[in-house]
Structures are given as C-alpha cells and as structure tokens.
Amino acid sequence: MSQVGPSVDLAVSVGYRLKQASSALHVAMEAVLRPLGMNITQYSCLELLAQRPGLSNAELARGAFVTRQSMNVLLQALERDGSVVRPPVAPVGRALPAELTPLGRERLAAASAAVRAVEDRMRAGLDRAEAVQLAALLDRCVEGLQG
Amino acid sequence: MSQVGPSVDLAVSVGYRLKQASSALHVAMEAVLRPLGMNITQYSCLELLAQRPGLSNAELARGAFVTRQSMNVLLQALERDGSVVRPPVAPVGRALPAELTPLGRERLAAASAAVRAVEDRMRAGLDRAEAVQLAALLDRCVEGLQG
DNA sequence: TCGTGAATGTCAGGTTCCTGACATGTGGAA
DNA sequence: TTCCACATGTCAGGAACCTGACATTCACGA
Numbered sequence: 448m449s450q451v452g453p454s455v456d457l458a459v460s461v462g463y464r465l466k467q468a469s470s471a472l473h474v475a476m477e478a479v480l481r482p483l484g485m486n487i488t489q490y491s492c493l494e495l496l497a498q499r500p501g502l503s504n505a506e507l508a509r510g511a512f513v514t515r516q517s518m519n520v521l522l523q524a525l526e527r528d529g530s531v532v533r534p535p536v537a538p539v540g541r542a543l544p545a546e547l548t549p550l551g552r553e554r555l556a557a558a559s560a561a562v563r564a565v566e567d568r569m570r571a572g573l574d575r576a577e578a579v580q581l582a583a584l585l586d587r588c589v590e591g592l593q594g
Numbered sequence: 595m596s597q598v599g600p601s602v603d604l605a606v607s608v609g610y611r612l613k614q615a616s617s618a619l620h621v622a623m624e625a626v627l628r629p630l631g632m633n634i635t636q637y638s639c640l641e642l643l644a645q646r647p648g649l650s651n652a653e654l655a656r657g658a659f660v661t662r663q664s665m666n667v668l669l670q671a672l673e674r675d676g677s678v679v680r681p682p683v684a685p686v687g688r689a690l691p692a693e694l695t696p697l698g699r700e701r702l703a704a705a706s707a708a709v710r711a712v713e714d715r716m717r718a719g720l721d722r723a724e725a726v727q728l729a730a731l732l733d734r735c736v737e738g739l740q741g
Numbered sequence: 742t743c744g745t746g747a748a749t750g751t752c753a754g755g756t757t758c759c760t761g762a763c764a765t766g767t768g769g770a771a
Numbered sequence: 772t773t774c775c776a777c778a779t780g781t782c783a784g785g786a787a788c789c790t791g792a793c794a795t796t797c798a799c800g801a
Contacts, residue, residue, distance in 0.1 A: 455710050457645060461725055462619055462713045464732040469616035470659040471739040472609055488787085498604060505749055510604075512617040517788050519751065541749040541796055563602050565739070566609045572734040578608055581735075584728045585611040587719040592618040592712070635757090652779055664758050666781065688766050688779040 461588075472569060479561040485554065488513060488521055490562060493530065493555040496547050503542035530554055608735075619716060626708040632701065635660060635668055637709060640677065640702040643694050650689035677701055 457463045476487050491511040495502055502510070508518035522545060525531040530551030533543040547555065570578050604610045623634050638658040642649060649657070655665035669692060672678040677698030680690040694702065717725050 455641060455706055455713065457641060459729065460713065461717060461729050461732075462623075462709075464729050464736075465612075465616055465619055466659060468732045468735045468739075469612055471736050472612055475739050476609075486787090494602060494604060503749075504751095512613060513787095514789060515750075516752090516790085520787090537749085537796085539797085541794095543750075559602055562609075566602065566607065569735045569738045570608060571738040573731065573738075577731060581728070581731045582606065582608050582611050584720065584724060584731070585608075585615045588615050588716045588728075589611075589618050591716050591718040591720075592615075592622045633757090650779075651781095660757095661759060662780075663760085663782090667757090684766080684779085686767085690780075 465588075472565070475565045475568070476562060479565055480558055483554070483558050483561065485558050486521075488517070489525065490555075490558045492518065492521060492525065493547065493551055494559065494562075496531065496545055497552070497555055497559075500546050501544035503544060505542070507545065525551070612735075619712070622712045622715070623709060626712055627705055630701070630705050630708065632705050633668075635664070636672065637702075637705045639665065639668060639672065640694065640698055641706065641709075643678065643692055644699065644702055644706075647693055648691035650691060652689070654692065672698070 455462070473487065476490070480487060480490055488511055492507055495507055495510045504519050504522055505515050507522070508515045511518060513521075522531060522533070526533060528550075529548055531545050532548055533545050537543050573581065602609070620634065623637075627634060627637055635658055639654055642654055642657045651666050651669055652662050654669070655662045658665060660668075669678060669680070673680060675697075676695055678692050679695055680692050684690055720728065
C-alpha cells in the first residue's frame with residue numbers, strides 16, 4: 448500500500464512533516480525574539496558571526512539560507528545600530544569581513560538564551576541519541592536533495 | 595562538553611539542520627514547480643483539496659502554514675484560472691468549502707509527480723524504516739514546540 | 742601577457758507574505 | 772432571549788525576501 452492515487456500522501460509525507468516542523472520552529476523563534484527587538488535572520492547572522500568571525504556578506508547569506516541581497520540590507524541595518532562592524536575597504540578581493548561589536552555580542556547573548564530554550568523545548572520528547580539521529584537523518588536528506 | 599559558550603552550537607543544532615533541510619526542500623520544489631507555472635503554496639493548496647475536498651480558506655491556510663489572508667489571495671487566483679471553485683454563498687456560517695475542478699486536478703497531477711520525485715530524491719539515502727522514524731521524530735518535535 | 746570565468750558587494754524593481762482591522766455568522770452563557 | 776466570545780472572509784498597508792542587473796576583484800589558462 449505504498450501509494451494509491453497520483454497524489455503525495457500528506458499524512459505520511461516526510462516533506463510535509465519537515466515543513467510543519469520548520470514552520471513551528473519559525474513561529475516559536477519569532478515569538479521569543481520579537482520582545483528582544485530581533486528578527487530570525489538577524490539572530491542567525493549574529494550567531495554565525497559569533498562562531499565564525501570575519502565571515503563576508505555572501506558567506507553569511509549562504510549560512511542563513513537567504514540571498515546576498517537580503518543579507519546585505521540586514522548587515523547594513525546591523526551596522527547602523529552598532530551590532531556589527533565592517534572595514535570600509537576590502538582587505539582582499541571584494542569581500543568585507545564582518546565582526547561583532549561588544550553591543551552585538553550583548554544582544555546576541557540574550558537572543559541566544561531565548562533560542563536555546565526553544566530548541567530545548569523542541570527536543571523535550573527526544574533523548575540524546577534520538578536528537579543525534581534526527582540530525583544525521585536531516586543531513587542525509589540535504590545530501591540527497593543537493594547531490 | 596555539552597556547551598562551552600552562551601551560543602547555540604550551529605554545527606550540532608537540530609534547529610539549524612531543520613532549517614537547512616527545509617530550505618533545500620523549498621529550493622528543490624520551487625525548481626520543479628516553476629516550469630509548471632506553479633507555486634509551492636499553490637501546490638500545497640491543491641494537494642490539500644485533493645485529499646480533503648471541501649476545506650475552507652482558513653483550514654487550507656492552517657494546512658499550508660500560511661495566514662488566512664495569504665491563502666485567500668491565493669485561492670482567488672486559483673479560482674480565476676479555473677483550478678478551484680467556491681460557492682458564492684456560504685452553506686453554513688461564513689466558511690466557503692472549496693473544490694478542485696477537472697482542470698485543477700489535471701494541473702495537480704503534473705505537479706504532484708514532480709514533487710514526488712523531489713521527495714524520493716530527499717529520501718534516497720534513507721531506507722523505509724529510517725524514513726518512518728524521521729517522520730516520527732519530526733512529529734515529536736512539533737509536539738514539543740506546540741504543547 | 743591577456744582575457745575569461747567565478748565570486749563579491751550593491752542598487753533597483755517586483756512578488757510574496759504578514760500584521761492590523763473590520764464586518765459577518767455561530768454557539769453557548771447569563 | 773440577549774449578549775459575548777470565537778471563527779471566518781476580506782480589505783488595506785507594510786515588512787521581508789527574491790530576481791535581474793552592473794561594476795569590481797581575483798584566479799586560472801591560453
């Protein structure tokens with residue numbers, strides 16, 4: 448009984464579950480970040496910069512799964528409010544390595560705690576082994592879609 | 595060595611993998627639906643109607659993880675091109691039960707085959723048991739986030 | 742040496758989705 | 772009955788993201 452009609456059976460579709468889980472995570476993250484005056488993409492950008500200082504706009508865009516253009520306007524906003532700094536001229540090529548400011552680190556700390564709480568809630572029904580396995584399965588899905 | 599700093603470790607974050615997988619699926623689905631002149635949300639709407647005829651605008655919105663307002667403009671477009679019909683007056687309450695037309699079913703058939711191919715590609719590296727388990731784990735994540 | 746391709750930053754325009762708001766219809770509680 | 776909470780459909784305005792395009796910079800090969 449794999450498939451009766453021409454349709455994708457949403458009740459057992461991995462893709463549908465994926466979208467559902469992603470949507471729920473999106474909503475939950477927006478809910479906890481809004482009181483902090485922060486966006487999901489803004490948070491992603493700051494988090495990426497905390498773990499890999501010096502990332503360029505294009506690299507940040509790939510890491511946050513948005514286009515260079517979207518990340519660029521976001522970075523300009525983060526520069527304006529003093530969370531991020533970029534050199535006025537590129538040290539090599541055209542890439543401008545971005546860095547967190549102390550203010551950026553401070554804003555990230557609050558956001559990161561809130562997001563970690565959300566992630567913990569998401570994994571509440573999973574033990575450690577299951578969480579690891581879920582991550583591995585998702586990785587293989589990405590490989591299948593990209594490779 | 596669970597966590598050294600205040601940050602969420604993206605390299606092992608389930609949430610990050612989830613966003614990555616969802617993004618890859620989104621890109622892949624858009625790529626196969628674009629030649630058919632169709633949107634992801636449009637496809638979701640038609641697929642939902644195929645499996646549960648008579649769904650209202652609000653119910654379709656919840657099923658496709660968008661707002662009523664977004665689904666409404668989408669439904670109006672699908673009505674204009676003749677894929678969907680809604681009664682001019684609500685049979686009960688304010689809900690207008692939507693139905694697929696033969697044209698809508700036809701357009702869905704092509705889209706559904708394309709999407710199924712994408713989903714198969716996503717599960718290429720997973721055996722049947724792993725796919726079932728992935729779906730179950732994602733379900734538990736949703737429960738954790740919503741409950 | 743030169744030119745070709747790839748990657749980057751950036752600007753402009755358009756599309757999609759969301760938030761806020763309002764009117765309408767239903768069902769239960771006072 | 773009457774009132775109030777809730778759900779639905781719909782309109783208007785704004786925020787976020789994307790596509791298309793262009794100039795600049797580097798690496799590689801003819």
